[in-house]
Amino acid sequence: GQQLNQSPQSMFIQEGEDVSMNCTSSSIFNTWLWYKQDPGEGPVLLIALYKAGELTSNGRLTAQFGITRKDSFLNISASIPSDVGIYFCAGYNYGGSQGNLIFGKGTKLSVKP
């Protein structure tokens, strides 16, 4: 099935570091979403973006909707241990007849040993 291109696949963080990840698609979406998934849980919505060029923050998280509507990035500032987990981007066409999300493969955040 279709998946978005998400990078990096994994990264190690040290507490206090800033983190950046991005997502690209061959298709246009009118909505970009970022989710976090902890082990044994379903994805939890972090940020929703509805307009090309939009920059939205949620606490230490900031995400942007690319101008071409084919990409998005997520930044986490001053990371803390509870930021560890898997982050997924998802493209979505809000208001359409179907409501299916197209997900990336995820970026796994781990703590540096």
Add this chain to the structure above:
Amino acid sequence: ETGVTQSPTHLIKTRGQQVTLRCSSQSGHNTVSWYQQALGQGPQFIFQYYREEENGRGNFPPRFSGLQFPNYSSELNVNALELDDSALYLCASSQDRGGSPENGYTFGSGTRLTVV
């Protein structure tokens, strides 16, 4: 307000068997979507149910089928299980079929299916 609940949480089945997974949608939500998440992958859309009818389907064979009940809860049925069906199956509910992800699209914790 209760969230999305799925049952069972874990299940082991033998190849060729059939399985039924269940999902109760969040209060006020009338649409249920099912996703399959293989290990190390993002969730893949299976299908969506709205007003008890299938409303969109991903690239999954007919042996994946579903139901939605008048109370908006849903079942996912998989016949003739294959080893590759081993995955986390996620249910997500929303207010409407094209609904705002801010107000809906709440995921359950999933059912971990292992086919041996």
